[in-house]
Amino acid sequence: NAGVTQTPKFRVLKTGQSMTLLCAQDMNHEYMYWYRQDPGMGLRLIHYSVGEGTTAKGEVPDGYNVSRLKKQNFLLGLESAAPSQTSVYFCASSYLGPNMIGNQPQHFGDGTRLSIL
Amino acid sequence: AQKVTQAQTEISVVEKEDVTLDCVYETRDTTYYLFWYKQPPSGELVFLIRRNSFDEQNEISGRYSWNFQKSTSSFNFTITASQVVDSAVYFCALSEALKAAGNKLTFGGGTRVLVKP
Numbered sequence: 001n002a003g004v005t006q007t008p009k010f011r012v013l014k015t016g017q018s019m020t021l022l023c024a025q026d027m028n029h030e031y032m033y034w035y036r037q038d039p040g041m042g043l044r045l046i047h048y049s050v051g052e053g054t055t056a057k058g059e060v061p062d063g064y065n066v067s068r069l070k071k072q073n074f075l076l077g078l079e080s081a082a083p084s085q086t087s088v089y090f091c092a093s094s095y096l097g098p099n100m101i102g103n104q105p106q107h108f109g110d111g112t113r114l115s116i117l
Numbered sequence: 118a119q120k121v122t123q124a125q126t127e128i129s130v131v132e133k134e135d136v137t138l139d140c141v142y143e144t145r146d147t148t149y150y151l152f153w154y155k156q157p158p159s160g161e162l163v164f165l166i167r168r169n170s171f172d173e174q175n176e177i178s179g180r181y182s183w184n185f186q187k188s189t190s191s192f193n194f195t196i197t198a199s200q201v202v203d204s205a206v207y208f209c210a211l212s213e214a215l216k217a218a219g220n221k222l223t224f225g226g227g228t229r230v231l232v233k234p
């Protein structure tokens with residue numbers, strides 16, 4: 001059981017380049033999330049999705065786009081990378097739970113370390 | 118807006134000492150959920166515990182214990198008889214209760230625990 005898988009694990013980009021981070025989960029979870037982790041700031045939510053075909057902005061969405069065409073995949077795109085986007089990116093997923101209340105733990109991938117020069 | 122504060126950025130202890138991690142949160146919601154996650158040096162995020170806002174019972178799980186006090190908006194975490202393997206960054210997080218909210222997590226900045234042999 002793979003859980004949440006992120007690809008790639010490491011990437012170095014030049015300013016202005018674009019790239020897509022892929023997140024795949026095999027737990028049939030409804031909810032998926034993208035976070036970034038910067039030193040001393042914990043994890044901050046970039047975008048999230050409550051179901052296939054839906055996305056919403058989180059706390060720090062600027063400079064990123066997302067898509068959820070399939071329930072099991074959640075893609076994070078950087079159209080024009082900037083040095084400020086150097087970070088560790090985590091994808092997570094969770095399910096609604098029996099009471100249909102969003103209180104279930106999130107399951108995280110191993111992270112993608114992205115450096116932008 | 119929700120906010121989670123972990124005032125201790127780093128704690129260093131000698132093995133077998135107890136260590137308590139503080140977490141203070143702010144929310145306007147009457148129903149919410151609190152979480153603790155562990156991030157070992159390998160980088161992945163591991164779910165430790167979830168607590169509902171309407172359940173103030175303290176909990177003990179092996180060497181871990183949690184003290185939830187709604188009156189002071191605190192959800193503190195204690196590791197008893199610490200071990201070197203406890204060395205990690207620990208995150209406290211808060212989520213809203215509404216299904217429509219997508220179970221979004223607001224993280225604290227994390228507390229790095231270093232257990233020396």
